[in-house]
Amino acid sequence: MQIVVDAMGGDYAPAEVIAGARLAAAEYGVRILLVGDEARIREELKRKVDDAVTVVPASEVIGMEEQPVQAVRRKKDSSIVRAVQLVKEGRAEAMVSAGNTGAVMAAALFGLGRIEGVDRPALMALMPNLQGYTVLLDVGANVDIRPEHLVQFAIMGAAYASTVLKIKAPRVGILSIGEEETKGNELTLNALPLLKKEPLNFIGNVEGRDVFNGCADVVVCDGFVGNVLLKAGEGLAQALEVMVRQEAVRSFPAKVALGTGLFFLKELRRRLDYAEYGGAPLLGVNGVVIVAHGSSKARAIKNAVRVAIDSVQNGLVRTIAASIARRNARGAETSNG
Numbered sequence: 495m496q497i498v499v500d501a502m503g504g505d506y507a508p509a510e511v512i513a514g515a516r517l518a519a520a521e522y523g524v525r526i527l528l529v530g531d532e533a534r535i536r537e538e539l540k541r542k543v544d545d546a547v548t549v550v551p552a553s554e555v556i557g558m559e560e561q562p563v564q565a566v567r568r569k570k571d572s573s574i575v576r577a578v579q580l581v582k583e584g585r586a587e588a589m590v591s592a593g594n595t596g597a598v599m600a601a602a603l604f605g606l607g608r609i610e611g612v613d614r615p616a617l618m619a620l621m622p623n624l625q626g627y628t629v630l631l632d633v634g635a636n637v638d639i640r641p642e643h644l645v646q647f648a649i650m651g652a653a654y655a656s657t658v659l660k661i662k663a664p665r666v667g668i669l670s671i672g673e674e675e676t677k678g679n680e681l682t683l684n685a686l687p688l689l690k691k692e693p694l695n696f697i698g699n700v701e702g703r704d705v706f707n708g709c710a711d712v713v714v715c716d717g718f719v720g721n722v723l724l725k726a727g728e729g730l731a732q733a734l735e736v737m738v739r740q741e742a743v744r745s746f747p748a749k750v751a752l753g754t755g756l757f758f759l760k761e762l763r764r765r766l767d768y769a770e771y772g773g774a775p776l777l778g779v780n781g782v783v784i785v786a787h788g789s790s791k792a793r794a795i796k797n798a799v800r801v802a803i804d805s806v807q808n809g810l811v812r813t814i815a816a817s818i819a820r821r822n823a824r825g826a827e828t829s830n831g
Contacts, residue, residue, distance in 0.1 A: 497802050498586035501530035502555045502573040503593025505789050511592065512538045512547075514795025519546035521796065522803055527586055530555070530573040552576040558788060562596030566604060574598055578605035581781045588782035588802035590773060592790040598783065599635055599776060606781040609811070611818040614643045615778030617717070617785060618654060619724050623708035629655050629664070630705060630713050633720040633774060641685035644668060644714050645692060649817050650777040651712035652694055657813045658804050664711035667700030669719060675699065681716060692821070772797030775805055777814060782806050 499515045501508040508530060515526045525546050528535050532551040539547065554572040556565045566575055577589045578601040591598050599615065608615060616632035629651045636643065648666050655664035668685060670678040675686060677699060689696045700710050702723060715723070772794055773786035782805045786798040805811075 495803065495806060496525045496527055496586045497799050498527040498529055498550070498577045498580045498589045499795070499799065500573045500577045500589070500591035500593050500598075501528040501535050502552070503591040503598075503788075504786065505592075506791055507592070508534050509538055510791040511795050513792035514790070515547060515799065516544055517792055517796040518799035519544065522800060524799070524803060526799070527577075527580060529577045529580070550576060550580065556594050556597045558594050560594060560597065562594060562600045565594070565597050566600040572597075574601050575605070578602055578781075578783075581783070582606055587806045588784065590784045590786060590795065590798045590802055592773075592786035592788055592795065592798075595634060595785050595788075598785050602776055602779045602781065602783045606779045606783070609778055609780055609815045609818060611822045612646055612650070612778040612814075614639060614646065615776050616643075616647045616650060617720075617774045618651060618777050619720075619774045621705050621724070621727055623706050625708040627659065628705050628708065628710060628713055629659070630715070630720055630724065631777065632715065632717040633724045634717045635776065636717040639681065639716050641681060641688055644681070644685040644716075645688050646778070646818070647714040648689055648692065648694055648696070648712065649821060650814050651714060653814045653817045654775065654777065654810060655711050657808045657810055659711075661711050663695045665709070666694045666696045666712045666714070667698065667704065667710035669705070669713050669715035669723075670699040670701065672701065673699050770797065772799070772801045775801060775810070777810075780811065782811060 501511050504511060515528055519526045527548050527550050529550045529552050532549055535549050552571055552573040554569040556569055556572045556574050574591055574593055574597050580586045581589050582605050614636045617635040618629060618631040619633045620627040621630050631647050631651050652664050652666055655661045668682055670682045697710060700713055704710055705713050773784040776783040776785055782802055784798050784802045786794055
C-alpha cells in the first residue's frame with residue numbers, strides 16, 4: 495500500500511511530518527510518497543536513507559491563511575493539489591495532510607469529486623467515550639447546511655462505524671439541546687423526521703454530554719457546532735490537569751490527595767489528544783483523504799497514516815457509496831410508487 499503525505503502541511507512541516515511518515519512506514523509496513531519542496535525534504539531525509547519513502551516534487555505551498563478555493567486553482571503544483579492527483583491517478587491509495595483544511599477539501603472535491611448522491615462531504619472525528627469512541631460529524635467542513643445534509647452525514651458516519659470500528663448496528667443520534675423531539679433549532683427539528691425514515695439505528699436527539707458517555711455511536715451536527723465541541727474536548731482535560739496542579743501546591747495534604755487524580759487526568763488528556771486519533775477522514779469524496787491537525791507532530795502524522803490505512807483496508811469509500819446508492823434507490827422506488 496502507498497500513502498501520499500503532504501510534507502509541507504502544518505505548523506511543524508516538513509521535519510515533523512517527515513518524521514511521522516517514517517514512523518508510519520516502519521510500523522505499518524506501507525510505502526510513503528512525500529510531496530513538497532524536494533530540496534527541503536531531501537535535506538531531512540539525508541540523515542537516514544529510507545527505501546520505504548519516495549519524494550515527489552511540488553514547487554508550491556498553500557499557506558494556512560490563504561483563501562482555499564482560489565489557492566487551489568492558482569497553485570496547481572502545490573503539495574496539496576499534487577497529493578490529491580496522486581490518489582486520483584492511482585499511484586496512492588490515500589492521502590494525509592495537516593495543511594489548510596479548506597484547501598484540502600477544495601482540492602479533493604476538484605480532483606476526486608463527490609461520491610454520487612453526496613451533496614456535502616463532511617469531516618469526521620473520533621471522540622473518546624466511556625466504552626470506546628463516538629463518531630462525530632461534521633467537525634468543520636460545512637458551517638451552513640440543510641436537514642438533508644444531516645441525513646447524509648448520518649449514513650456516512652454509520653458506514654464508518656460499522657466498517658472501520660466494527661460496530662454492529664451503530665446507534666445514531668442528532669446533536670441538540672435536549673432529548674425531547676420538540677427541542678432544537680430549525681435544522682435539527684426538520685432533520686429529525688427525515689432521519690426517522692432511514693433504515694438506521696436512529697435513537698433521536700442527544701445532548702453534548704452524550705458524545706462522551708457512549709449512549710450513541712454516531713452523532714451528527716453542522717460543522718460549526720461540531721468544531722466547537724471538538725476543540726472544547728481537546729482543551730478540557732488539559733485545563734483540568736492545570737487546575738489540579740494549582741490546587742496541589744496549596745498544601746502538602748492536598749498534593750498527596752490529588753496525586754492519584756493527576757495520574758488519571760494525564761490519561762484522560764491522552765485519550766482526548768488529537769495526536770492520539772491522528773486525523774479526521776473527509777467522508778463523501780471519491781477517495782480516502784485524511785485531514786490532520788495543523789499542529790500535528792510526528793506521532794499525530796503517524797496515527798493519521800494509520801487512519802488512512804484502516805479506511806483503505808476496510809473499503810470505506812466503497813461502503814459509503816453503496817449506502818448512499820441504496821438510499822437513492824429507495825427514494826426512486828417511493829417516487830415511482
